[in-house]
Amino acid sequence: MDNALNLQRLDTFFLLKRGHDLPAQNRKEGKYPVISSSGITGWHNEWKARGPDVVTGRYGTLGKVFYEKSDFWPLNTTLYVYDFKDSYPKFVYYFLKALNFDHLSSAAAVPGLDRNVLHSLKVDFPPLRIQKKIANILSAYDELIDNNNQRINLLEQMAEEIYKEWFVRLRFPGHEQTRIVDGVPEGWEIVRIKNAFDIIGGGTPSTKEKSYWENGTVNWVTPTDITGAPGLFISEVANKITESGLSGSSAKLFPPYSVMMTSRATIGAIGINTQPACTNQGFITCLPNRHFPYTYIASWLKINRPLIDNFATGATFKEIAKTVFKRLKIPKPISPISEKYHKQVEPLYEEINILLQKNKILKQTRDLLLPRLMSGKLSVDHLLAPDN
Structure with missing residues (x-):
């Protein structure tokens, strides 16, 4: 609150405490969430803080705030409220979410937050x-x-269950009257992806060339846009490139409702673009057709993610090459x-x-x-x- 007449130290309204050490080897499977500066990272059979409570990062990841309803174990990378005094816990949660942590963190290589600095802030509740x-x-x-x-x-889940019912259990409409020939319904085939639908890769325009990036209008998707998205459909991305950036790189424009799959490090995360887009080189993008609509491709990729991951190789980070992906087999009804x-x-x-x-x-x-x-x-x- 910005009424200067009522400004008081933050610790007038609630008190923060540093979290507790819990090495991975000491954790025992249980019902209590273990919370780090980035969120829940595991479970333990003991708790250190009673819920409801509010947790924020003090080291590493700053600015994330969590409201935990149940008892939990806050790690030493966090600060948690151990005394709300007369403050409403959910209000404290939103208050911390509204704080600008950037100017409160230390200038060290790894950002850190001193609870004494937080406690000394002048605020108005x-x-x-x-x-x-x-x-x-x-x-x-x-x-x-x-x-x-x-x-x-x-x-x-409903979409995946329908896929499994039709194409894994083979209980598709009319299956009662369909003969099974060589393990597949009559008329169906098992084909390699290279013979099923087209796939394309991506690329990154040179960051040294400003004309490739400034005032860009072409959606350029990175794996973070997929893994950080709230759902399957990708309508917004962090970066856009220009038409010259598109033509001056190996990035390729593809139409809406293509199926993008991450192919490096994080293997098999998928997204469906709602506007024309291109990707960086960390993707394999599947282009749907009449036999393989985007709904079919997306469900097949999600269900077969463990299989795809098994074919990924690499010492520094795992990657599935397009040549390998093309050889995978898929049912063609x-x-x-x-x-x-x-x-x-x-x-x-x-x-x-x-x-x-x-x-x-x-x-x-x-x-x-x-x-x-x-x-x-x-x-x-x-x-x-x-x-x-």
Whole structure:
């Protein structure tokens, strides 16, 4: 809060404590989450802090804040609240999320956060009634986002289950009247990927050439865009390149609803672009066709991720080469079955995309409200919780 008349030290409102050592060899499987500066990293049979509580990183990863409802073990890379005094825990969580940790960290090679520096900050907390109202409004956004994420996970599971039912268990429509010949339904084939659909790689334009990057309009996808995405569909990326960057590199533009698969280090993570895009060289991108629609390719890749990972090689980091990927085998059903599958599953994928877009708007609104509510610039008196 920015009313200078009410500024007090942060430790007037709550107290932070450093987390506790727990070497990996001393961990015993249990029900209590082990939380590091980057989040839950394992489980243990003992706890050190009672939930609900608030945790943030003090070393390594700074700026992430976690609200833990149950008892847990905070590692020594974290700070956790051990005394909320008269403050509302969920408000403390959002307060810390609104803090700018960059100017509080040390200048060491690995960022660090001193709890004494945090404790000495001059801040203004509103009355408990207002704390609860602010926290409840922001929590309503998070709950809607969480509910949508649960629906997204359920829809993805439904799509995978239909794939398994049709193409693994072979209980596709009309299977009762279909003969099995050499282990596959009559009319089907087992083909190599090189004979199933086209695949392309990616590239990185020279970073020394500013004209390849400045005011770029072409989505250039990196593995981080996939692994950090909230769902299958990729509509936004961290970097864009120019048309000259595209033509001046080995990056190749591909159409919407292609299936991008990470092929280095993290093997087999997938994303589906909603706009024309290209990737860096850490991808194999599959181009759908009539026999192999994007819904089929995406489900096959997800289900066969362990198989794909087994074919990856490399000393420094694992990678699956395009030549190796092309030799993998995939079922090719007759066209009517492929088309029926796509027709049945595509609405699930469309609903996933709609929910992702809803979450994007909810997150943007929440992130706009957060600093204004915390600073007192926005009154909560007439502010309503969101409606999905």
